[in-house]
Amino acid sequence: MYLNALIKTYVEKFILAGYKTPINEIRAMISDTIDISLINQITNSEIIINEKEEKKLKKALNRRIKKEPKERILNKKIFRDVDLILNKNTFIPRSETELLIDIVIEKKISPKYLLELGTGSGAISISLMKNFPQSRTVATDINQKSLKLAKKNAKKNKVIDQINFICCNWLDIFVNIEFDLIVANPPYIRTGVINSLDPEVKKYDPHLALDGGLDGLNAYKEILHALKPLLKPNTVIIFEIGFDQAKKVSKLMKEVNIMNIKVFKDYSNKDRFIMGSKKI
Structure with a gap:
């Protein structure tokens, strides 16, 4: 033909x-x-x-x-410097999330021990480990199937020895473990907004990776509550956030003594990341 x-x-x-x-x-x-x-x-x-x-x-x-996303059809995506395998169990990493890695590099954070919460396909942890070959990461997810895929991606991108993948709900098991950098792209979409999203998102991305509760802040509240006793002086925390959530997430961070807060824009000049560190 x-x-x-x-x-x-x-x-x-x-x-x-x-x-x-x-x-x-x-x-x-x-x-x-x-x-x-x-x-x-x-x-x-x-x-x-x-x-x-x-x-x-x-x-x-x-x-x-x-309207099925191209990445879902092909079961693959290039995320910055990472060649990812995808499946129906994982959220499709967005291009703007690549900026999180740029922030870590440009701010010269150079973490020795890093924690990623809700790793999904492993995109963020894998990219960071490719850029920081001397670093080590703990990457968590509540979905065992997602972790299985993340491990496969880490192996494919030759950083499997740098990452310890653990199935848990946020910080349930990390008592007395200290990290230099903690990153997360948690679900932050308000429950009432999900049905109005593009079909490519609401039909094909796992709702567990989208739904942030009534105000979109559930995950941030849970994470920060769990983090409070674990933070060491100068631990850096970076969250991806919704475009209208910077002030609210900043307030939540300050409540657990995270200061030096900075907000970063995405490609569309919208608030997309927030960074802070524990006050000494």
Whole structure:
């Protein structure tokens, strides 16, 4: 089958599904699914795909029409410098979350011992360990299936020896363990807002990774309450936050003696990260 004929067939389907740039969506799926480059697609109108490629591509495009995220269809994503395997059990790491790693590097935190709460696919811990080869991390998650995938990703990215993966609810087991850096991208979306989210998010991301309770702050309250007796002087804490949560999370941090608070913007110039350290 000629590839261009298949593209023409699917353009109308993508338009009816509400895509504003259908040709871009289709070409991207072609590149990722059957490895025909965008340049080749545009410059060569005589590309013929075999029956196996046609079947594979149609299956992927039919899923994408239903607003299933590309990363979910392909079961993979590049997160900064990390080649991730994904599955239905894990939240798809967002591009803006990559900025958390940039903050750690630019602020020259250089942690010896790091803790990540709610690691999911392992993206944050793995990227940090690739950038800090002398560091060690404890990465936790309440979902055993997520941890299994995170371990696979750590092995794939050659940092498995630097990370200890533990299944637990936030800080349940970390009595008398001190860390230089604690990071988390917890669920922070208000329960009442979830149904209004994009179909790509509300239908395909695990709600456990989205739902932050009535005010979106449940996870921060639980984490900070558990952290209070464990913080050592100058322990740095970095949270990803919702765009309108900086003041509220800052207040929660100050209540457990975390000071020197700074807020960082994302690519859209919205508040996205908050950093503080325990007052000496």
